[in-house]
Amino acid sequence: MKKIAIISAGLVLALAACSSSSSSSESAATAAAKCENPVTIGINEPFSGPFGFYGQFVANSVQLEADAINAAGGLLGCQIKVSTRDNGLDPAKVVGNTTELIGDASVNMVMGPSFTAFYDAVSAQYEEAKKLNCQIAVNGTDSLKDKAYAFRINASSKLTSEALVKYLASAGIKTLGAIYQNNGESLTFDKELAAAGAANGIKWVGSQYVDPTATSHAAQIAKLKSADAIFIDPQSGVAALTADAAKKAGYKGLLVGNNGLQGFTYVEGAGDAANGSVFASNNLGSYTAIPTDQQPKKYAEHTAGIVAKFGVTTGxxxxxxxxxxxxxxxxxxxxxxxxxxxxxxxxxxAVAEAWRNLTLSQDEVPSAVGGGVNFAGGNESWNKPEQMFIYKWVHNTDGSWVVEQIQGPTA
Amino acid sequence: MIVDVLVMTIFLSSTSALMALSLTIVYNSTRVINFSQGEIFILGCGMAYQIGVVMKLNMFVVAAVAIPVTALAGLLLERLIMIPVRRSGSPVAWIITTLSITLISQSLFALAFTSAQLRPDPLLAGGFKINGQELPYQILILLAVTLVIFFAYEIFLNKTTFGIGVRAAATDPETTSTFGVPVKLFVAGSFMAAGLIAGIGGWLGSSAAFVLPTDGLRFTVAGFVAMIVGGLGSTRGALIGGFVVGAMDAILRNTINPGIGELFIAAILVIILVFRPQGIIGAARTRGDA
Known part of the structure; x- marks a missing residue:
C-alpha cells in the first residue's frame, strides 16, 4: 500500500510538473533623479517550456523600445524598467503572476497573459484594480469588450476571419470548411467563419475536430475533400499535421488560417505541404522579399534594432x-x-482616456498597423478587416521559403 | 477511419509498451520508477530529427549516433538518480530526483530543438493502400521492432548468465553481492538497456507522429500506466499493458472524442489500483519477478 501511495504521489507530481521560474530584468539605466517613483512595465508571459521563446521575444521588443525612451530622457522624465514573470503557460502561475503585478504599485502597465483563455480568466482582476494592461495575443472577439483599462494590439479572431474570407471570395473560393481542435476557440471560429462566408458569398461546409496528438488527420481531410478551402488550426503543430494529411490525400484546394501559420514552426512541421498556405496576419514585412526601405519606417527601425541586439532564430x-x-x-x-x-x-x-483617443500613423507604430492606429474611443488597435495583410508561404525551387504578401491593407 | 484507428493503435500501443518495458527494467533492478525515462524517448526522437532531417544524413548515421548516445544517456541517468537515492536514504528521493531531471530536460530540449515539432523521416517511406488510405510501412516497422525487443529481452533475462545475474541482483542485492556478483554494474546496465529501448522508441515512434520537445512526460505517464495495468515489474505485463492501454486509447479517441484518451488513461489507472493492484496478468509478485 505504501508503495502504491508513493507511486501515485509520483504520478500526481508528474502530471502537475511544469517548469517555471520567475525572473526579473531591469533596464541598465537607473531611474531619473527627478522621478519620485519607478516606472515599470510588467510582463506576464511564458519564459519556459515549448513557448518559452515567446516570452523572451516579447521582453526583447519591450526592452528595445524602453531603452530608446530612456536614452531620450525617459517618459515624463522617468526611466522605464521592465519586470518579467514566467507563467510557463500554467494557469495557476498565470493567475498568481497577475495578482502579484496588480498588487505592485510600482508597475504602471502590464503586458499579458497572452492567449484568450488565460486573459479571460484574469481580465476582471485588471479592471477591478484599475491596472492598465496591453494584450498582444488575445484573439477572443469579446475578450476586451467593455474593458476600461485594457488595450489590444492584435486583431480579434472575428476581424481576422473577415479579412481572410474577403480575400478568399475575391480569389474565387466558393466553399469553406475547417479542421481544428475541439475547444472554445474553435466554436467561435465556427460561428465567425460561417458568418463571414455568408456575407461574402462563400458556403460554409462545417468543421471537423481533430486530436492534436493523433498520428494522422486523413479522416478529417477525407470528409472535407470537396471544399475549395480548409481553415486549419491556429496551433502550428496541429496545423502542420493537417497539412501533411492534405498533401498525402492529394487535396487540391487551399489551406488557409490565421496568424498561427506565420511562424517557421508550421513550415518546419508541414514541410512541403505548407507550400501555398494562405493566412491573414499583421505586417510580416521582414519575412518577405520586400526591401527594407519600402517598409513602414518604425517597423523597419524596430526590426533592425531587434536583429542587431537580439539576433534571429533560424528554422x-x-x-x-x-x-x-x-x-x-x-x-x-x-x-x-x-x-x-x-x-x-x-x-x-487619465492614461486610459488618452489611449482611447490615440491616433498614430502607420510609420509611427512598430507593427505598422494598416492605415495606422486610431482607437476612436475604443480599445482595439485593429478595427477594420481592411487593415490586415494576407500572406502565402512559398517554397522556392532552390529549397528556400519566403512569405509572399498577396494583399496589403486597403484601409 | 479503420486505417486511422489501426495506425494510432499501433503507435500508442508500441510506444507505451516500449516505455513500460524501459520503466520495468529500471524498476526491477532498483525499485525506482524513473519519471525521467520519457526524456530519453525525446532524445532519441530529437537526435533522429537533427541528424536525419536537418543534417540530411542517412539512417545508418542516425543509428550509429543515436543508439549509443541514448544508452549512455541511460547511464548518465543512473548516476544522477542512484547517487542521491543511495546517499540520502529517503524513500521519496527518487521521486524528487527523477522529476527534477524531467524539468531540467524539458527546458534543455526546448532550447536545443528550436523546431516545435520533431518528426524524423521514416525508415521506409510509403505504405499499403487500404480503402484508399495508407497504412505506413513505418508503423509496421515500429510494431515489429517492439515485438523483437520484447522477445530479445525475455531471452536475455531467462537464458543468459548475465540475465540470470540481473534477476538474482534484483531479488536480493545484498546476498547476491556476497557471491561476488557486481550488483552496481547490473544496475548501471539496466539503466543503459532502458535508455536504449526508450531511445529506439522515440526514434521509430516519432516518425509516425509529431512530437514536441517537451512531450517526454506524456510518454512516461503512458508507459507508467501500461506498466501498472500489465503488472508492476513484469516484462510480459509491460507488453500486454501497452497494447491494452494503447488500443483502448486509440479507439476511444477516434470513435467518441479526441480529448477522451487522456481521461481514459487516468480512469483506468485508478480502477486498476483500486480493484487489481497486481495488474492484469500479475499475481502477488515478489521482488525480482520478470
Whole structure:
C-alpha cells in the first residue's frame, strides 16, 4: 500500500510538473533623479517550456523600445524598467503572476497573459484594480469588450476571419470548411467563419475536430475533400499535421488560417505541404522579399534594432529566419508612452482616456498597423478587416521559403 | 477511419509498451520508477530529427549516433538518480530526483530543438493502400521492432548468465553481492538497456507522429500506466499493458472524442489500483519477478 501511495504521489507530481521560474530584468539605466517613483512595465508571459521563446521575444521588443525612451530622457522624465514573470503557460502561475503585478504599485502597465483563455480568466482582476494592461495575443472577439483599462494590439479572431474570407471570395473560393481542435476557440471560429462566408458569398461546409496528438488527420481531410478551402488550426503543430494529411490525400484546394501559420514552426512541421498556405496576419514585412526601405519606417527601425541586439532564430529544417522579437509587443510601449505624454500623467484612468483617443500613423507604430492606429474611443488597435495583410508561404525551387504578401491593407 | 484507428493503435500501443518495458527494467533492478525515462524517448526522437532531417544524413548515421548516445544517456541517468537515492536514504528521493531531471530536460530540449515539432523521416517511406488510405510501412516497422525487443529481452533475462545475474541482483542485492556478483554494474546496465529501448522508441515512434520537445512526460505517464495495468515489474505485463492501454486509447479517441484518451488513461489507472493492484496478468509478485 505504501508503495502504491508513493507511486501515485509520483504520478500526481508528474502530471502537475511544469517548469517555471520567475525572473526579473531591469533596464541598465537607473531611474531619473527627478522621478519620485519607478516606472515599470510588467510582463506576464511564458519564459519556459515549448513557448518559452515567446516570452523572451516579447521582453526583447519591450526592452528595445524602453531603452530608446530612456536614452531620450525617459517618459515624463522617468526611466522605464521592465519586470518579467514566467507563467510557463500554467494557469495557476498565470493567475498568481497577475495578482502579484496588480498588487505592485510600482508597475504602471502590464503586458499579458497572452492567449484568450488565460486573459479571460484574469481580465476582471485588471479592471477591478484599475491596472492598465496591453494584450498582444488575445484573439477572443469579446475578450476586451467593455474593458476600461485594457488595450489590444492584435486583431480579434472575428476581424481576422473577415479579412481572410474577403480575400478568399475575391480569389474565387466558393466553399469553406475547417479542421481544428475541439475547444472554445474553435466554436467561435465556427460561428465567425460561417458568418463571414455568408456575407461574402462563400458556403460554409462545417468543421471537423481533430486530436492534436493523433498520428494522422486523413479522416478529417477525407470528409472535407470537396471544399475549395480548409481553415486549419491556429496551433502550428496541429496545423502542420493537417497539412501533411492534405498533401498525402492529394487535396487540391487551399489551406488557409490565421496568424498561427506565420511562424517557421508550421513550415518546419508541414514541410512541403505548407507550400501555398494562405493566412491573414499583421505586417510580416521582414519575412518577405520586400526591401527594407519600402517598409513602414518604425517597423523597419524596430526590426533592425531587434536583429542587431537580439539576433534571429533560424528554422533548422526550413532555414526560415524569425527575428527574436515581436513588433506588436513594441506597439504596447510606444502607444502607452504616447498616451502618458498626452495625459501628462501616469494615472491609469487619465492614461486610459488618452489611449482611447490615440491616433498614430502607420510609420509611427512598430507593427505598422494598416492605415495606422486610431482607437476612436475604443480599445482595439485593429478595427477594420481592411487593415490586415494576407500572406502565402512559398517554397522556392532552390529549397528556400519566403512569405509572399498577396494583399496589403486597403484601409 | 479503420486505417486511422489501426495506425494510432499501433503507435500508442508500441510506444507505451516500449516505455513500460524501459520503466520495468529500471524498476526491477532498483525499485525506482524513473519519471525521467520519457526524456530519453525525446532524445532519441530529437537526435533522429537533427541528424536525419536537418543534417540530411542517412539512417545508418542516425543509428550509429543515436543508439549509443541514448544508452549512455541511460547511464548518465543512473548516476544522477542512484547517487542521491543511495546517499540520502529517503524513500521519496527518487521521486524528487527523477522529476527534477524531467524539468531540467524539458527546458534543455526546448532550447536545443528550436523546431516545435520533431518528426524524423521514416525508415521506409510509403505504405499499403487500404480503402484508399495508407497504412505506413513505418508503423509496421515500429510494431515489429517492439515485438523483437520484447522477445530479445525475455531471452536475455531467462537464458543468459548475465540475465540470470540481473534477476538474482534484483531479488536480493545484498546476498547476491556476497557471491561476488557486481550488483552496481547490473544496475548501471539496466539503466543503459532502458535508455536504449526508450531511445529506439522515440526514434521509430516519432516518425509516425509529431512530437514536441517537451512531450517526454506524456510518454512516461503512458508507459507508467501500461506498466501498472500489465503488472508492476513484469516484462510480459509491460507488453500486454501497452497494447491494452494503447488500443483502448486509440479507439476511444477516434470513435467518441479526441480529448477522451487522456481521461481514459487516468480512469483506468485508478480502477486498476483500486480493484487489481497486481495488474492484469500479475499475481502477488515478489521482488525480482520478470
Amino acid at each position: 533548422p529544417k526550413s532555414g526560415v529566419k524569425m527575428i527574436n522579437g515581436t513588433q506588436q509587443a513594441a506597439d504596447c510601449v510606444v502607444e502607452w508612452a504616447a498616451a502618458v505624454n498626452a495625459a501628462k500623467s501616469f494615472d491609469a484612468t
